[in-house]
Amino acid sequence: MSLPLKKAAVLLLAAVTAFGALNAQAAAKDKAVGEKVSMLDGKLTFTLPKGFVADPLPPGPTGAKGTMYTNQATRTVVIAAENQIPEGNNVKDNDSAFLDATVTDFIEGQRKALPDFNKLSEKSITRKGNGLGLRQVDSTATQGGGQTLNTTLMAGSGTRMALVQVISRASDKSGHETLVNTILKEK
Numbered sequence: 001m002s003l004p005l006k007k008a009a010v011l012l013l014a015a016v017t018a019f020g021a022l023n024a025q026a027a028a029k030d031k032a033v034g035e036k037v038s039m040l041d042g043k044l045t046f047t048l049p050k051g052f053v054a055d056p057l058p059p060g061p062t063g064a065k066g067t068m069y070t071n072q073a074t075r076t077v078v079i080a081a082e083n084q085i086p087e088g089n090n091v092k093d094n095d096s097a098f099l100d101a102t103v104t105d106f107i108e109g110q111r112k113a114l115p116d117f118n119k120l121s122e123k124s125i126t127r128k129g130n131g132l133g134l135r136q137v138d139s140t141a142t143q144g145g146g147q148t149l150n151t152t153l154m155a156g157s158g159t160r161m162a163l164v165q166v167i168s169r170a171s172d173k174s175g176h177e178t179l180v181n182t183i184l185k186e187k
Contacts, residue, residue, distance in 0.1 A: 037067075039082055039162040043093065043132045044155055046164075046183040048078060057081070074175055077144075077167040078183075082160055091156040094126055094133030102154045102161070103135045114141040125184065132157060134184075143167060149176045153183070 034050035052069040057079070059065055066081030085091065091098045103122060110117045123136040137152045147170040155162050164183060168176035 037069075037080055039080060039164075040132070040155060040157040040160055043130050043157050044127075044134075044162055044164070049179070049182065052076075052078065074172060075169050076172070076175065076179065077165075078179070079165040079167070080162070081164075082162045085156070085159050085161055088159065090158050091161070092133075093131055093157045095156060096124075096133070098156050098161075099124070099133055099135045099154060102156070103137060106137060106152060106154065106163075110139065110141070114143065117141045127184075136184075140170065146170070149173060151176070151180045 034048065034052075036045055036047045038045045048069055049071075051071045051073055053071070055068045055070065057066040057068050060081070060083070062083060064081050064083040066079055069078040069080070070076070107117075107119055118140045120138040120140065121136075122138075125134040125136055126132070127134065132155055135154045137150075137154075139150045139152070141148055141150060143150075144167075149168045149170055149172070151166045153164040166176065166180055166183070168179070
């Protein structure tokens with residue numbers, strides 16, 4: 001992977017790490033959603049269940065833009081963020097080198113940001129229908145004052161990269177898995 005692409009992955013992940021450090025109980029002000037979230041020009045889409053409230057996140061230091069969706073009843077957070085890959089670089093929809101480097105950098109960043117970060121698993125996924133490659137990292141950490149389950153999905157397409165992070169209470173494994181599967185099942 002070229003140095004500019006590696007730098008791009010680091011920049012997006014640094015921004016998302018900052019987003020992820022936000023308190024999971026942050027107040028959200030926007031309307032309740034059950035609407036479709038679309039990223040990477042529609043190549044990564046999913047619909048959140050009703051009960052989630054959208055709150056735009058401030059732009060990251062690298063220009064990353066994102067939204068934090070919170071569900072107060074389940075105390076679940078979904079962060080969806082996108083960033084431009086710098087210097088006009090392009091990646092394929094299933095660019096293994098880019099995705100592998102992104103995962104490595106993400107895990108390194110999480111270990112620095114969260115002292116008790118524990119990677120549980122890592123998967124490579126190709127979405128049916130459009131061939132978009134995703135990397136999934138499942139982990140645990142203490143965030144927002146308690147132990148959490150975290151699933152992070154990373155993808156890149158053209159000049160953009162995206163990250164979706166699902167953060168749930170450690171005691172809600174079933175609800176966490178259901179939400180992650182809902183996000184993954186859409187094309």
